[in-house]
Amino acid sequence: MSLGAHAQHHLDSLITAWQRLRAQPLASAFSILVIGIALSLPTGLYLLISNLDRASNGLAEHTEITVFLKPKTETATALSLAESLRNEPGIRKLRFVSREEALLELQRSGLDDILTSLSSNPLPHALVIEPTQTSAEQIRRLDQRLRQRPEVDAIASAEAWARRLTALLDFGIGLTWMLSTVLALALAAITGNTIRLQIYARRDEIEISRLIGATDRFIRRPFLYFGALQGLLGGLTALLLSGLAILWLNQSVAELATTYGSSFRLALLDVPISLLLLVGGALLGLAGAGLSVTYTLRDFD
Amino acid sequence: MIELINVTKHYPGGHVTLANVDLHIQHGEMVFITGRSGAGKSTLLKLIGSIEKPTSGHIKIGNEDISRLRRTTVPYFRLNIGMIFQDHKLLYDRSVLDNVLLPLHIREVHGAEATRRARAALEKVGLANRERSRPITLSGGEQQRLCIARAIVGRPRLILADEPTANLDDDYAHEIMGILQALNEGGDTILIATHDQDLIVRYGKRRLVLADGTLS
Numbered sequence: 001m002s003l004g005a006h007a008q009h010h011l012d013s014l015i016t017a018w019q020r021l022r023a024q025p026l027a028s029a030f031s032i033l034v035i036g037i038a039l040s041l042p043t044g045l046y047l048l049i050s051n052l053d054r055a056s057n058g059l060a061e062h063t064e065i066t067v068f069l070k071p072k073t074e075t076a077t078a079l080s081l082a083e084s085l086r087n088e089p090g091i092r093k094l095r096f097v098s099r100e101e102a103l104l105e106l107q108r109s110g111l112d113d114i115l116t117s118l119s120s121n122p123l124p125h126a127l128v129i130e131p132t133q134t135s136a137e138q139i140r141r142l143d144q145r146l147r148q149r150p151e152v153d154a155i156a157s158a159e160a161w162a163r164r165l166t167a168l169l170d171f172g173i174g175l176t177w178m179l180s181t182v183l184a185l186a187l188a189a190i191t192g193n194t195i196r197l198q199i200y201a202r203r204d205e206i207e208i209s210r211l212i213g214a215t216d217r218f219i220r221r222p223f224l225y226f227g228a229l230q231g232l233l234g235g236l237t238a239l240l241l242s243g244l245a246i247l248w249l250n251q252s253v254a255e256l257a258t259t260y261g262s263s264f265r266l267a268l269l270d271v272p273i274s275l276l277l278l279v280g281g282a283l284l285g286l287a288g289a290g291l292s293v294t295y296t297l298r299d300f301d
Numbered sequence: 302m303i304e305l306i307n308v309t310k311h312y313p314g315g316h317v318t319l320a321n322v323d324l325h326i327q328h329g330e331m332v333f334i335t336g337r338s339g340a341g342k343s344t345l346l347k348l349i350g351s352i353e354k355p356t357s358g359h360i361k362i363g364n365e366d367i368s369r370l371r372r373t374t375v376p377y378f379r380l381n382i383g384m385i386f387q388d389h390k391l392l393y394d395r396s397v398l399d400n401v402l403l404p405l406h407i408r409e410v411h412g413a414e415a416t417r418r419a420r421a422a423l424e425k426v427g428l429a430n431r432e433r434s435r436p437i438t439l440s441g442g443e444q445q446r447l448c449i450a451r452a453i454v455g456r457p458r459l460i461l462a463d464e465p466t467a468n469l470d471d472d473y474a475h476e477i478m479g480i481l482q483a484l485n486e487g488g489d490t491i492l493i494a495t496h497d498q499d500l501i502v503r504y505g506k507r508r509l510v511l512a513d514g515t516l517s
Contacts, residue, residue, distance in 0.1 A: 008411040208390045211352065212451070213379035214407045301372075 010221070017225035020198065021233075031194050031230060035187050036237025039281055042180040043242045043269065049172040051266045056165050065142065065157040067127040073151050078125040081151050085127065090142045093130040099123045124153060137166070184284050187234065191227045191288030198223065199296045206300060216297055223293045224286055231285020235278040243268055302328035302490060303349060303459070308358035308368075310344055318344045320514040322358070326492070328458075331485040333501045334494045336511035342494035343387075345511065346461045349492065350382055351375050362459070380408060383452030383489075387464035389444045391436040397423065397447055398432040404455045422454040423447075426480055442473030449480055453489075460484060462493045466500060478504060 021028045069078050075098060082096040097105075102123040107115055131142050143157050199206065206219055246266045257264040269277070305324040311317040318341040326332055334342050347353040348360055351367050360368045362378075370378055392400050401419040405411075410418065423429050426446040428439075436444055445465055452460055462481060466474035478500060485491045495501065501508050510517045 005409040005411060009406065009409050012406065012411060205392055208392060209403065209407065210376065211379070211384060211386075211390065212404050212407065213376050213382075213455075215373075215376040218376075218407055 009218075013221040014225045014229075016222040017229050020222070020226055021229060027194075028230070031190060032233045032237055034190055035231065035234025035281065035285075036241055038183045038186050038190070039234055039238035039277065040241040040245075042176050042183055043238050043277060044245060045172065045176045045179060046273070047242055047246065047266070047269065049169055049176060052165075052172070053169055054267065055264055056169070065129040065131060065139070065146070065155060067129060067146055067152055068154045068156070069125045069127070069151050070153040071122075071124050073125055075125065077151060078127075081149065082127055085129070085146075088145075090132055090138065090145075091129055092132040095128040097126040097128060099125050102126060184280075187231065187281070187284045188288030188291070191230055191285045192292035194230065195223050195227055195289045195292040196296050198226070199293060203300065206297070210300075219297065220290075220293045224289050227285040227287075227289020227292075228282045229285070231288075232278055232282040234285065235281025238281070239269065239274055239277055302326060302330075302363060303492075304359075304361040305348075306359040306361070308348065308355045308360060310341075310348060310353070310355050317514050319348070319355075319511075322514075322516050324509070324516060326490065328490055329485070329488055331482070331491045331504075331506045332493070333504075333506055333508045334492060334511060335496060335498070335501060335508060338496065340511040341514050342496075342511055343463050346463050346492060346494050350384055350461050351378050380455060381457050381459065383455065383457040383460040385445070385448050385452050385460065385462035385465050387467050389436075389448045391444060391447060391451075393435060393437050395435075396432065397428060397434050397436060397439070400436060400447060401450050401454050404451055408455055418454055419450075422450040425453065426450045427476075440473075442469050442476060445469065445473070445477055446480065449477065453484060458489055460489055460491045462491065464495055465493060466495065466497060474500065 069081070073081075078098070079096060082094055085091055086094050099121050102125075103115065103121050106123070129142075129146075131139055133139070133142075139157060143155055146152055146155055206214075209219055246268050250266050253264065253266050303324070303326040305322050308319060308322045308324075309317070310319040322345070334345055336342050344353065348355055348368075349362070351370060355368050358368065359366050362381075365378070367378055392403070395403075398416070398419055401422050402415055405415040405418060420429065420432065423432055426449050428443060428446055428450060431439065431443065436447060439447060449462075449465070452462075460481070465477050465481065469477065474497070481491055481493065482504065
């Protein structure tokens with residue numbers, strides 16, 4: 001058999017599958033919607049996490065690390081330390097705040113009465129650092145490096161906060177995978193069940209085809225294409241549902257972000273993930289159909 | 302061409318349908334298999350068509366022992382056979398043309414070539430003007446002719462016909478027999494299971510009688 005004839009048969013099987021989908025529009029629409037909803041749950045969770053990650057990165061861009069030097073550190077030593085740190089990797093910006101400037105800032109903030117009662121300036125020199133990298137891990141490393149300096153007394157950073165957020169995001173990613181796996185099985189089961197019902201509805205046709213020489217492969221093919229098509233359309237539905245949800249939520253997010261002086265908006269799924277959703281849906285549909293058709297055809301033997 | 306060697310077939314429950322049957326049919330022969338209802342005529346055709354397997358013995362078609370065929374190779378063997386069923390086994394939700402196209406699609410013949418061959422087969426059995434009809438709208442004789450068109454469209458050299466004229470009146474029966482005889486004159490080997498003695502006498506071909514599972 002020529003390659004052209006083989007390709008033609010695949011095309012015919014695809015057309016047959018499409019015709020079977022269209023022959024029962026309501027049943028097909030419900031199946032596709034159920035698959036779409038099942039796929040949109042992990043998709044929605046993924047979107048939530050990726051947007052949270054993006055939002056936290058945006059906040060972290062403004063993260064500052066305040067390094068308090070030991071009280072007895074001389075100004076010259078502090079300036080020298082500031083100069084050497086400016087050339088270190090991981091530090092985008094460094095501002096030296098002398099103990100005198102710090103006192104002035106405190107006085108301006110309304111603590112003048114308390115400060116005048118003190119006999120001397122209790123504040124240390126400080127370095128306010130803006131890191132170049134903003135992930136929790138990178139902030140933690142920078143924090144460790146700074147603590148090794150003998151002049152450093154204490155550090156106030158967003159590292160703990162960033163670590164908690166990262167842990168939360170990691171948990172979310174794990175949850176997405178778990179949900180994806182469970183719902184992938186559900187998708188395969190939904191498709192498998194649809195295919196099983198179809199096979200029983202076409203029992204006569206299958207038996208006649210076998211009697212006149214059809215191989216199982218010939219019989220299976222339209223069902224496999226049906227499963228893949230259903231999964232693909234389910235993926236497309238999930239894509240549309242998640243897109244609509246983002247558009248709907250973005251209004252509230254915009255209002256919330258404005259109160260923080262941010263222009264943050266929820267992002268839609270990017271192209272690779274969208275493709276993964278479509279191809280994944282099709283492959284899961286194919287797998288469900290494959291299992292179902294194999295086991296159901298055995299019942300006919 | 303077709304050789305049955307000591308073939309026995311019994312079904313679960315112990316009922317013996319065929320017992321130690323030996324048979325030899327030459328290429329290009331037209332043979333009637335007759336006997337009373339339940340004599341084993343249909344079982345014999347099913348064994349030759351590899352629809353069922355013998356309990357014991359060998360069935361050879363050409364040089365191949367089909368009683369030893371694996372399940373996965375049976376469909377490829379069936380492509381060499383045209384089968385005509387008593388109950389037609391047509392797809393009633395498809396058109397006449399689609400029914401005849403099915404064996405071609407199974408053979409991966411598609412497009413214009415498939416349509417041309419299907420129309421030629423319908424022409425041969427006199428159904429060229431009914432290609433768009435549904436089989437349910439055809440008469441019994443026309444349905445049987447459609448079944449023949451489907452059997453011959455793949456150009457098999459062996460045709461197995463199980464009671465092809467059952468439930469048909471005389472005119473239709475002779476129409477069907479005329480088509481089968483023409484195929485035989487074209488070189489095809491044809492086995493016909495029938496209990497219609499008049500038909501057998503009229504066509505004067507080789508006759509095999511099955512009684513109590515044995516052949517005479």
